[in-house]
Amino acid sequence: MxxxxxxxxxxxxxxxxxxxxxxxxxxxxxxxxxxxxxxxxxxxxxxxxxxxxxxxxxxxxxxxxxxxxxxxxxLDKEYEGTIRIGAVTKSFDTETDEEIITDEININDADIERVRKTFIGEVEQTPPMYSAIKQKGKPLYKLARKGKEVVREPRKIIISEFEVKRINDTELYFRISSSKGTYIRSIANDFGERLGTGGYLKTLRRTRIGxxxxxxxxxxxxxxxxxxx
CATH class of the missing domain: 3.30.2350.10 (Pseudouridine synthase)
Structure with missing residues (x-):
C-alpha cells in the first residue's frame, strides 16, 4: 500500500x-x-x-x-560514479567485456588534476556508438552490437563542475554537473585516454536534474x- x-x-x-x-x-x-x-x-x-x-x-x-x-x-544534470582506469570496453561502460590496457598504472594526483581541467567549460563531445541516437532510423547501439561503426558529428556540451578523486590504483570517484545531452560514459572513456591509461564507466548514479x-x-x-x- x-x-x-x-x-x-x-x-x-x-x-x-x-x-x-x-x-x-x-x-x-x-x-x-x-x-x-x-x-x-x-x-x-x-x-x-x-x-x-x-x-x-x-x-x-x-x-x-x-x-x-x-x-x-x-535542465542541467548532476551525476556521481566511478571510472575504472587501466582498461577499456567497446561500450565505454560495463555492458561489454573489459580489455586490460596496462597492469602498471603510474599516475599521480597532479596527472588527474591536469586531465580534469581539460573537461571544464564548453567542449565538443562525439556521441558513443553505444547510444540511442538514430542514423537512417536505426539506433547506433544496434549497429555497434553488430560490430559496425559510423561517423558521428561532435556536439557542444557544457561541464560546469567536475570533481575527480582517486579511490585506489585502478578506480576514480567523480561528480559532474553537465548540460543536456552529455554522455557520461564518453567522459569516462576520454578521461582514461587523456590520462594515458584507458578507462571506462564502472558505476553511475544521477543525483540531480535542475x-x-x-x-x-x-x-x-x-x-x-x-x-x-
Missing amino acids: NSDLTGNVISDLSNRIILADKPLDLTSADVVRIFKREFSIKKIGHSGTLDPRATGLLILCTDKKTKEINDILI NFGLSGLTEELNGIKYRLI
Missing part, C-alpha cells in the same frame, strides 16, 4: 510529477510501466533516460504534467523509492 507523507493512501497520481530513484538493472521504461500499471495512469512519461546499469533520479510526469517533460529535459534531487523519497513501490510533487 502506498501513502503520502501524512499517511493517507495514495490512489490518484493524475497530473503529478514523480521523483523516482531508479534501481540497478531496471530500464527507465520499466519504471514507467510499473507506475502506470500500479496506479492505472492513462498517460505517463519520463524526462531523460537512465541506462539499466545506472541508478538515481528519474522524473516521471503524468497526464497534463507530461507537457512539462520537454522543459525538464533541457533543482530536483533525491531527498525526501519516503514512498516505495516495487523496490522503487519515490515522492510526489
Whole structure:
C-alpha cells in the first residue's frame, strides 16, 4: 500500500510529477510501466533516460504534467560514479567485456588534476556508438552490437563542475554537473585516454536534474523509492 507523507493512501497520481530513484538493472521504461500499471495512469512519461546499469533520479510526469517533460529535459544534470582506469570496453561502460590496457598504472594526483581541467567549460563531445541516437532510423547501439561503426558529428556540451578523486590504483570517484545531452560514459572513456591509461564507466548514479534531487523519497513501490510533487 502506498501513502503520502501524512499517511493517507495514495490512489490518484493524475497530473503529478514523480521523483523516482531508479534501481540497478531496471530500464527507465520499466519504471514507467510499473507506475502506470500500479496506479492505472492513462498517460505517463519520463524526462531523460537512465541506462539499466545506472541508478538515481528519474522524473516521471503524468497526464497534463507530461507537457512539462520537454522543459525538464533541457535542465542541467548532476551525476556521481566511478571510472575504472587501466582498461577499456567497446561500450565505454560495463555492458561489454573489459580489455586490460596496462597492469602498471603510474599516475599521480597532479596527472588527474591536469586531465580534469581539460573537461571544464564548453567542449565538443562525439556521441558513443553505444547510444540511442538514430542514423537512417536505426539506433547506433544496434549497429555497434553488430560490430559496425559510423561517423558521428561532435556536439557542444557544457561541464560546469567536475570533481575527480582517486579511490585506489585502478578506480576514480567523480561528480559532474553537465548540460543536456552529455554522455557520461564518453567522459569516462576520454578521461582514461587523456590520462594515458584507458578507462571506462564502472558505476553511475544521477543525483540531480535542475533543482530536483533525491531527498525526501519516503514512498516505495516495487523496490522503487519515490515522492510526489
